[in-house]
Amino acid sequence: xxxxxxxxxxxxxxxxxxxxxxxxxxxxxxxxxxxxxxxxxxxxxxxxxxxxxxxxxxxxxxxxxxxxxxxxxxxxxxxxxxxxxxxxxxxxxxxxxxxxxxxxxxxxxxxxxxxxxxxxxxxxxxxxxxxxxxxxxxxxxxxxxxxxxxxxxxxxxxxxxxxxxxxxxxxxxxxxxxxxxxxxxxxxxxxxxxxxxxxxxxxxxxxxxxxxxxxxxxxxxxxxxxxxxxxxxxxxxxxxxxxxxxxxxxxxxx
Numbered sequence: 468x469x470x471x472x473x474x475x476x477x478x479x480x481x482x483x484x485x486x487x488x489x490x491x492x493x494x495x496x497x498x499x500x501x502x503x504x505x506x507x508x509x510x511x512x513x514x515x516x517x518x519x520x521x522x523x524x525x526x527x528x529x530x531x532x533x534x535x536x537x538x539x540x541x542x543x544x545x546x547x548x549x550x551x552x553x554x555x556x557x558x559x560x561x562x563x564x565x566x567x568x569x570x571x572x573x574x575x576x577x578x579x580x581x582x583x584x585x586x587x588x589x590x591x592x593x594x595x596x597x598x599x600x601x602x603x604x605x606x607x608x609x610x611x612x613x614x615x616x617x618x619x620x621x622x623x624x625x626x627x628x629x630x631x632x633x634x635x636x637x638x639x640x641x642x643x644x645x646x647x648x649x650x651x652x653x654x655x656x657x658x659x660x661x662x663x664x665x666x667x668x669x670x671x672x673x674x675x676x677x678x679x680x681x682x683x684x685x686x687x688x689x690x691x692x693x694x695x696x697x698x699x700x701x702x703x704x705x706x707x708x709x710x711x712x713x714x715x716x717x718x719x720x721x
Contacts (some may be wrong), residue, residue, distance in 0.1 A: 493519035494694040495540065497531040499547035499684065500639040501613065501658045503570070505716035506545070512712065513703055517650065518696055527639035529610040535560055536688065542692035543619035544699060545569065545684060547584045547640075547658075548612035552685045559690065565698065568721035569705060570713055573659040573682065574616055574674040579650050580667055588624060595629035602635035604646035604655030613640035617656040617681045623678035644668065658682070660717040682690050 474537050493514070498506050503525050512518035524531070524541075532551040535544060536558055544561075546552040555561055562695050576594075584597050594603070608614035613634065621627040637643040640657050647655040648667035655668075662670050686704065688697045712721070 475640050489629045490517060491717070493521040494542035494692070494697045495522045495524065496543040496700070497524050497535065497539075497541045497614070498524075498543075498545040499528045499531070500641045501547055501661055502527045502545060502684075503641065504664050505660070505713050508716075509704060509709055509712045512708070513515060513700055521696075523702055525605065525641075527611040529607075530639070536572040540575075540691065542694045542697040543686060543688055544625055545681075545686045545704075546612070547572075547684055548615070549683055549685055550614070550615075552687060554689075555689075558685055562690050562692065562698075563686040565701065566685055567705065568683050569686045570684035571682055571721045572684070572717075573676065573719075574620055574656055574679065575659045575662050575675060576612075577655050577657055577662050577668040578653060578671050579647060582653065582655070582669070582671075584671060588620075588672050588678075591625050594621075594626050594654070595633065597659070598630065598633050599653070601653040602633050603630050604635045604637060604639040604652035604657075606643050606644040606657075607636040607638065608634070609636070609638075611639055613643070613656075613658060616682055617674075619679040620656070620674045624675070631644070632635055647717040663717045681721075684718075711719060 506523055510518035510521045510523055511565050528551040530544040532554050548554050586597055605617045608618035621699055635646055640661055643655050644657050644661045646652040648665055662668055686701055
């Protein structure tokens with residue numbers, strides 16, 4: 468009887484190893500906030516194929532990169548720009564050879580759906596006048612990719628100085644979207660995919676692609692990952708089926 472009890476304890480310990488628990492729950496994916504709908508759908512399709520459903524955590528790429536640098540356990544990192552992926556790479560925390568450019572996006576100027584404002588982004592366009600006493604909602608341009616791209620675009624169009632004191636910085640692009648959805652800001656700049664995901668805002672205009680650096684979303688497996696599905700899920704995201712999911716949500720090829 469004692470031998471059977473010892474065998475039971477050994478089997479229980481084996482089943483509760485970190486590797487076993489990780490395989491049961493699916494890979495942990497840290498992803499940019501703008502990927503909420505598309506990546507959630509992709510994870511659902513992956514799970515329907517018989518795999519453990521990935522655990523998704525969304526936030527600003529800057530916040531996620533800092534979590535990884537601080538030792539947060541995760542399997543995949545999907546950033547909204549190259550700079551924060553570079554920071555993780557320089558720290559030696561990416562699995563060698565796993566990094567690749569997955570997606571592209573566009574920047575749009577948005578307003579509440581009831582707004583009548585009309586603007587055509589061009590050199591010196593009157594965005595400050597259109598704001599009046601209101602503020603321009605952006606993801607924090609000091610750190611968050613969507614905000615950095617927006618600042619670069621407004622600088623390239625020669626209007627950043629006119630709106631710099633009117634910025635309402637948000638912790639991520641979805642928070643900036645929410646400010647416009649609630650009417651707390653009359654205008655905002657977000658990714659085209661974010662605007663597409665909301666029924667409470669309308670796209671006033673697309674910002675010229677040439678006014679800011681190309682928007683690329685890199686993905687990589689983290690060096691500390693031991694999950695058997697980490698690389699396989701990454702491969703699914705870049706597969707024809709995975710890219711079709713992202714395309715339905717408005718993302719483009721990088």
